[in-house]
Amino acid sequence: MSLVSDPPLYYRLHVFICTNRRPDDNRRGSCAGRGSEPLREYLKDATRAMGLKDLRINSAGCLDRCGLGPVMVIYPEGVWYSFHSIEDIDEILQTHIVKGGRVRRLMLDQGDQPVLIA
């Protein structure tokens, strides 16, 4: 929980994209195995091209919601998204990152738990 004495946020938005990779035959799958890495690069390049400076598009190890992946979480708000395409990334960028809104169709709810691949 924030305290009034805390310094201002270093990044207005800090985006963590899971780039964990497991072997292809692992039942949990992985976000990198589902294509998270090039989509992270795309988002990073897009924010740079737009000149957005007060944020960071970070890679992260396993966020432990793999079965829903690829996943990202955006702080400080702690909103999670599952994404699968450049169109998904573009919508998160324009709606959430730029305008502070939400992409409801891609958001994870608290009850969304990882599932195993059959």
Next chain:
Amino acid sequence: MSLVSDPPLYYRLHVFICTNRRPDDNRRGSCAGRGSEPLREYLKDATRAMGLKDLRINSAGCLDRCGLGPVMVIYPEGVWYSFHSIEDIDEILQTHIVKGGRVRRLMLDQGDQPVLIA
């Protein structure tokens, strides 16, 4: 910024520890080169041993404050720490993670910028 319609936080505390590694002769240095990986393992094991369940001790790629590293950031509050020892980690664990306080001597301020190794 949070919206009232956002789901509850999936993790009460989400700790990201930079485990980025650069070659030893890189002037920026790196958090892994300064020992972040075993200290992350120590913190992860300690929280598990204590039975703390509503948090995650994550690895992350470069958080871009390398010269101050090893560094971690704790969300949703967005508080940053520089740490160098098991004693530092224990103090962050007991004071911040368990009690919600702050370890002032290890906190980074907004103006703290990475420095290059001479």
